[in-house]
Every structure is written in structure tokens, then in C-alpha cells.
Amino acid sequence: MKMMVNLLNWLCQFVFRVLQISKMNIIIKTPEQIEGIRKSSKLAGDVLLYIAQFVKEGVTTNFLDQLIHNYIVEHGAIPATMNYNGFPKSCCISINEVICHGIPSEKVVLKNGDILNIDITTILDGYFGDTSKMFTVGETSEAATKLLTATQHCLDLGIQQVKPGNYLGNIGYVISRYAISQGFSVVYEYCGHGVGIHFHEDPQVDHSARKNSGPKLKPGMIFTIEPMINEGRPRVKVDELDGWTARTADHKLSAQYEHTILVTDTGCEVLTDVLGEYPIT
Numbered sequence: 001m002k003m004m005v006n007l008l009n010w011l012c013q014f015v016f017r018v019l020q021i022s023k024m025n026i027i028i029k030t031p032e033q034i035e036g037i038r039k040s041s042k043l044a045g046d047v048l049l050y051i052a053q054f055v056k057e058g059v060t061t062n063f064l065d066q067l068i069h070n071y072i073v074e075h076g077a078i079p080a081t082m083n084y085n086g087f088p089k090s091c092c093i094s095i096n097e098v099i100c101h102g103i104p105s106e107k108v109v110l111k112n113g114d115i116l117n118i119d120i121t122t123i124l125d126g127y128f129g130d131t132s133k134m135f136t137v138g139e140t141s142e143a144a145t146k147l148l149t150a151t152q153h154c155l156d157l158g159i160q161q162v163k164p165g166n167y168l169g170n171i172g173y174v175i176s177r178y179a180i181s182q183g184f185s186v187v188y189e190y191c192g193h194g195v196g197i198h199f200h201e202d203p204q205v206d207h208s209a210r211k212n213s214g215p216k217l218k219p220g221m222i223f224t225i226e227p228m229i230n231e232g233r234p235r236v237k238v239d240e241l242d243g244w245t246a247r248t249a250d251h252k253l254s255a256q257y258e259h260t261i262l263v264t265d266t267g268c269e270v271l272t273d274v275l276g277e278y279p280i281t
């Protein structure tokens, strides 16, 4: 009897997963769409290179947002976050215990020791590119440096899993295994996502997942990997006043790096990699 129940339980879960995967609407991009998304992604990556020189003690996050806004518009594009579900600014800037969706503000002044994520999404000729990275202000603590290095490595490990035929879930599997091995935790409320034609498309890219779970990757898929890694517990608390700013519930540090990635016939191309840090495979 117990064996029958177990078997039935397993069967139900199996059917549920198959239905979940078949319900997804993952867009396989055409060569023309890929070219458009490649250009937009390159611009988003360029914005992060451009803004680096202005990240220093004493500047406000609103000042950085204005520079970013102007750069994007001057390059013929639109900042995707502006008015997105009511978001009021041209980028997200998330400092220290802020996990993501920090709103640039005149009241937030960068200070020595801060770590911050700047997240840029561009719309160029209708195509979306999405990338973010960490910056530091002045002297950074050893604990913060260790968190940044580990989070960057989480993204790199995730990218190494991107090749046709591999399971999407293996990205989250390697990320969470590594993060936990370093004594950190993975935020599970926010995920990577399909991107390119829309801001957020299928599939959802979990940064913690079971080995060989989810759909198989196919050439022409484009999605982000954007692990948010916490120094302490994984729990998130969204600011009740602004409805956006997501902080760690325990007020410990959080870090994030993000790239937009194309599945090629043989591996992947990191479309937001403007420094040539990732080989096209």
C-alpha cells in the first residue's frame, strides 16, 4: 500500500513537471532578432563601462541615474526600467543590504566601503538587453570582497552550463552548490529570465534548482543569468513605502552580477560581454 502511494506521488510530480515545461512559451529568436538583441545588449554593457568613472564617494545615486539616462538616450535607445510597472528611474542601483530594484535617489549618497549593483536594461530598435555588475567605493571589507568574488564566480559557473541539450536547471544547480560551499545563500524570490523581444519572457531561470530539471536548452534561446547571493540568510524584505527596494531580511550584504546569453549551435555567446571576458563557444 505504502509503495503504491509513493509510486502515485512520484507519477503526479512527474506529470506536473512535464505540464509545467510544456506550458512555457520560450521564444526561439530568428537571426534578425538575434542581431537586434546583440546590439541592444552591447549598448547595455557599454553603459556599465561608461558609468564606472563616476562611481565614487559623495555622489548620489540619482546623479548616476541621470548620466545613465542621457547616455542611453544619446545612443538612440530607451531605458527599459523607466515606467516599467511604475518604476520611476532609468536603472536600478542596489547598495549593500539591498538585493535588487534599488531606486536611484537624490537622498542616497555613496560612502566609503559601499558595494553597489548597477542594473541596466536598454531597448534599442525594440530589442532588449539586460546586464548588471557590482562596483565598490573606496576601501572594501574582506567579507564584502569575498562575497563579490563568489557571486561573480556563480554567474561564470552558470554561463558554463549554457549549451544546447543541457537542462536549464543545471544553471541553478551549479550556482547554488557553489554559493552554499562558500557559506553564502541564494535568493530564490527573484530569477533570471528570457529576454530580447520583451523585458521578461519565459523561461524563468532559477538560481537554485535540481540537477537535470527544467526544459532542455535550444539554439536561439536568449535569457539572463543574474544570481543574487547573500552573505547571511536568503530571506527578502521588500520596502513597504516604495514597493520596490528588496533588502535582505537580516540586513547583511547581498551581491549580484547579470549577463544576457544566447544559446548557439555549439555553446553560447554572452551578448552583454563588452570586454571579451567570455569566449564564444
Ligand code: MF3
Binding pocket: 081, 082, 084, 085, 087, 091, 092, 101, 119, 120, 121, 130, 224, 226, 244, 258
Ligand atoms: N533589470 C532587472 C532584471 O534584471 C529588472 C528591473 S525591473 C525594475 O530583470 F522595474 F525594477 F526596474
Ligand code: CO
Binding pocket: 130, 192, 193, 224, 226, 258
Ligand atoms: Co534581468
Ligand code: CO
Binding pocket: 119, 120, 121, 130, 131, 132, 226, 258
Ligand atoms: Co537586470
